[in-house]
Amino acid sequence: xxxxxxxxxxxxxxxxxxxxxxxxxxxxxxxxxxxxxxxxxxxxxxxxxxxxxxxxxxxxxxxxxxxxxxxxxxxxxxxxxxxxxxxxxxxxxxxxxxxxxxxxxxxxxxxxx
Numbered sequence: 001x002x003x004x005x006x007x008x009x010x011x012x013x014x015x016x017x018x019x020x021x022x023x024x025x026x027x028x029x030x031x032x033x034x035x036x037x038x039x040x041x042x043x044x045x046x047x048x049x050x051x052x053x054x055x056x057x058x059x060x061x062x063x064x065x066x067x068x069x070x071x072x073x074x075x076x077x078x079x080x081x082x083x084x085x086x087x088x089x090x091x092x093x094x095x096x097x098x099x100x101x102x103x104x105x106x107x108x109x110x111x112x113x
C-alpha cells in the first residue's frame with residue numbers, strides 16, 4: 001500500500017514537471033532567437049549560446065558591422081530551423097529524465113519504448 005501511495009505521488013510530481021511539445025513550439029516561435037525553447041527543455045548551455053548569438057547580431061548592427069551581423073543571423077536562423085525538428089526529441093528526453101528521477105516505469109509513460 002505504501003509503495004502504491006509513493007508511486008502515485010511520484011506520478012503526480014512527474015505530471016507537474018513534464019514538458020509539453022506545444023509549449024516548446026510556442027516558445028520556439030516567440031523566443032526562438034533567444035533560445036527560450038532550449039531553456040524550457042533544460043538545454044541551458046546551447047540556450048545561452050543561442051542567446052549570445054542574438055546579442056552578437058544586435059552588437060554587429062549597432063557597431064555598423066553588417067557582414068558580421070548577417071553571418072551571425074544566418075547561423076542563428078539555420079539553428080532555429082533545425083530546432084524545429086529537434087524539439088520533439090528534446091521534450092521526450094527531458095520527460096524521460098524526469099521519469100527516471102521519480103523511478104517511474106518508462107513503458108507506462110511511453111508505450112513505444
